[in-house]
Amino acid sequence: MRTSRVGRGLLWALCALIGCWLVVPVLVVIPLSFTGKPSLKFPPDSWSTQWYANFFGDSAWTSAFWTSVQVALLVTVVATTLGTAAAIGLTRARVRWLGAAQGAMLAPMIVPGVVLAIGTYSVFLKLQLVGTLAGFVMAHTVLALPFVMIPVTASLRGFDRRLENAAASLGAGAWTTFRSVTLPLVAPGVASGALFAFVTSFDEVVVSLFIQSPYLQTLPVKMYASVTRETDPTIAAAATMIIVLTTTLVFAATFFVARRTRAK
């Protein structure tokens, strides 16, 4: 493991470059949201907080925001429950079509969003789910499921199933064993799955565009509508708040996991 100083310096530089490439486009939004003029010109030549005032003053923006929060929280609960159950079932079942079942549940991650959106839209039209809270939750749950299943499956691979035999020998039935042994030990996977589920739903735009109605839209839908119809920097303010919210969530989760790991 002997790396020369120059080699190490080059590696650092390359990593920094890639980091910038990934992060800078996101960060550009933040100064944009404080622009003084009603345009998305970068860099802004005057400053104000009027777009934040605009966001909170306009009920179209705030209701879209609350709809998004509501949908994302419900999706988190539903997708985490279903995804955890599916991961456990699929890692343990010894049946035919196991691979097919797994593939079907992970498909929403691979299938182009717009294909999924058209299918969902035509079914939802028939079932009168377009523009409803239940419709958003169902559609987003399908999308979030793989993001729950992947980390939970990974946690389960590190889980020693003999602990379940031990629990059974000590008098715990299947449900008690799950609640008192399996779940606490795969909790980090479940927690990160829940986080992914929330974020997936919160910033989903393609499917949402199809199943929205003028009376019920999520924040990304409202933002898309805003940027296509007018050049209103309120969208930058909304984007900045989404960045702050998701970053806070991720950092909080990382901190929480790190503390738990250290406690062990």
Next chain:
Amino acid sequence: MPSNTVQAPVPGAASGHNDLAGRGARIELTDLSKRYGDFAAVDDISLVIEPGEFMTFLGPSGSGKTTTLNIIAGFVHPTSGTLKVDGAAIEATPAHKRDMGVVFQHYALFPHLTVAENIAYPLKRRGMPKARRAELIRAALDTVHLGDYGHRYPRELSGGQQQRVAVARAIVYSPRVLLMDEPLGALDKKLRDWLQLEIKRIHAELGTTFVYVTHDQEEALVLSDRIAVFNHGRIEQVGPASEMYERPATLFVAKFLGESTVLRGEATREGDGSVVGVCARTLRAAGHIDGPRAAIVVRPERIAVQPRGHQPEPDRNVLPATVTSEIYLGSSRKLELALPDGSTALVRESAGTLSDARPGDEVTLTWRVEDSVLLPDDPEVETVFT
């Protein structure tokens, strides 16, 4: 309380000075089989384990001993046969309702719970009030000499300590049966020797029926009231350790339990006994076998090494041999000798009665006719052990 009681416990007679003492159950396996497709992991086993007995399942890996234990625990469902505990058939009873303690090779302690919480786990499942729980946890920790470790997490303990916690957790609810699956397999030799005595002491204190799985024949000899030797999913022989050692029923048992010299040849009947032709000489042994292919088994401490030309007493078998190597073990020494037909003989001499034989010496081996165990030959056995 004696800390290193090593005398054999009397089955069923639990000494009353431990809070966790209970009565052991009688376990009856009848025509029990477990098949995976064409492969029989357990092949038609019948066995009765008496209340309070220390029964060891001994055998090489894949011999069906662990599968049999898992059937008793309820982790594996038998394909056919019956399993009774105290007369009640329990094949259909799920593992968590069997009220048996299980100790696993890799401890299987819950890593997210402290030692005390681990031990409290089975008591909580039984809805025991908190005050009584605390008493029993204390008693269990005292029994395994880990009184002060209740607040630690399993990862903060050594392997030996973790296994003692696992034992405490498995005995705290006074199960009628304690099943142990190679509990000392992951530990080093010195720790193993000490924990063997601990397990033996705990068995004597509790009076519970112990079923112990191991592939270590020495461990089986130290611990067991009786040993069941497994091979290919079947039980080759069941009996007390001394009987298994002195009177093995099959060549497999003779080779698996302890060291021995195996002399192969053609057997013919002669009166009450048989004579077997080995290395152009005639060896005598008691009893008869079916078929001509015989093996005579002699334990190494039964053979005496004499100078070449020595005239033996009439009740002894005699074979010439050449000493090939010597292993000095302190309290004894082991000699390996080459026989005229190329096979190997083993002799163990206690310190104090050592012969003068050195590697390279031509000697005469003698042993009493009654120490020759006559068995049907089993050509498979050599390939298993070499």
